[in-house]
Amino acid sequence: MTATELTPPQAGKKPPRRERTRVMGAGKQLHAGPVTYVVLTLFALVSLAPLVWTAIAASRTNTRLAQTPPPLWFGGNLFKNLQTAWEEAGLGTAMVNTTIVAGTITVATVLFSTLAGFAFAKLRFKFSNVLLLLTIGTMMVPPQLAVVPLYLWMADLGWSNQLQTVVLPTLVTAFGVFFMRQYLVQALPTELIEAARVDGASSLRVVWHVVFPAARPAMAVLGLLTFVFAWNDFLWPIIALNQENPTVQVALNSLGTGYVPDQSVIMAGALLGTLPLLIAFLLFGKQIVGGIMQGAIKG
Numbered sequence: 375m376t377a378t379e380l381t382p383p384q385a386g387k388k389p390p391r392r393e394r395t396r397v398m399g400a401g402k403q404l405h406a407g408p409v410t411y412v413v414l415t416l417f418a419l420v421s422l423a424p425l426v427w428t429a430i431a432a433s434r435t436n437t438r439l440a441q442t443p444p445p446l447w448f449g450g451n452l453f454k455n456l457q458t459a460w461e462e463a464g465l466g467t468a469m470v471n472t473t474i475v476a477g478t479i480t481v482a483t484v485l486f487s488t489l490a491g492f493a494f495a496k497l498r499f500k501f502s503n504v505l506l507l508l509t510i511g512t513m514m515v516p517p518q519l520a521v522v523p524l525y526l527w528m529a530d531l532g533w534s535n536q537l538q539t540v541v542l543p544t545l546v547t548a549f550g551v552f553f554m555r556q557y558l559v560q561a562l563p564t565e566l567i568e569a570a571r572v573d574g575a576s577s578l579r580v581v582w583h584v585v586f587p588a589a590r591p592a593m594a595v596l597g598l599l600t601f602v603f604a605w606n607d608f609l610w611p612i613i614a615l616n617q618e619n620p621t622v623q624v625a626l627n628s629l630g631t632g633y634v635p636d637q638s639v640i641m642a643g644a645l646l647g648t649l650p651l652l653i654a655f656l657l658f659g660k661q662i663v664g665g666i667m668q669g670a671i672k673g
Contacts, residue, residue, distance in 0.1 A: 428645050434451060482541075484550070484593050534614070
């Protein structure tokens with residue numbers, strides 16, 4: 375063994391260049407390059423293009439939309455077309471109905487899916503795996519197959535053209551149960567539940583003080599997805615409801631009738647039907663994205 379190997383490292387000696395670079399970079403925020411900004415800008419423009427085109431078409435006349443080339447900038451008929459679409463489709467009643475339907479479905483789906491997901495993830499009971507497989511298996515069945523028996527069932531209950539006809543079949547979804555189950559398996563430690571039991575907490579208190587706080591990020595994501603789906607749902611509401619008591623999508627369907635449909639008014643109605651979703655995302659988008667990131671870190 376040589377003397378060099380026996381010599382202790384000198385105090386204050388600088389580490390090698392590669393190690394020093396790694397140490398200096400620790401804790402610093404990474405900065406994106408110009409290519410990243412260009413790519414993200416392109417993705418943003420492509421994503422916003424349909425919404426911008428809808429607004430442009432809603433501000434023009436039907437005659438101008440039929441011309442070639444199509445308009446690429448806003449016109450002066452936006453507010454007129456919005457008023458026409460609002461009055462012809464009866465969007466006032468439709469907005470209220472859709473808010474009630476989408477809000478009820480969202481709250482019920484998040485609540486029931488979280489409870490069922492917790493049961494499948496952390497509780498032990500007979501045939502749990504079989505029930506979970508059956509629940510997931512229902513996702514493989516096309517919803518169109520259930521339209522006729524579901525309509526007959528609602529007619530027997532005397533609920534034709536009533537909002538509960540749309541709400542009842544979607545109070546809980548197999549996707550929501552599976553989504554919450556997969557999240558809680560990783561995000562909710564079993565030891566935390568056992569500690570609450572040792573402290574004398576009841577099942578209801580465990581759910582309220584342990585399960586719900588741990589599942590909050592996933593509940594926010596599931597709530598957003600459910601609300602958007604319920605707001606945009608068209609197939610079942612157009613069968614179960616009519617123009618006297620419509621949701622937004624059912625009301626917008628009336629704008630496309632006539633010998634020559636007015637495309638500008640249809641686009642104005644579509645813009646009105648989209649605005650509540652945009653406002654909801656602008657108000658709660660930060661919390662939802664934060665929930666997604668928190669869930670990703672926990673997972």
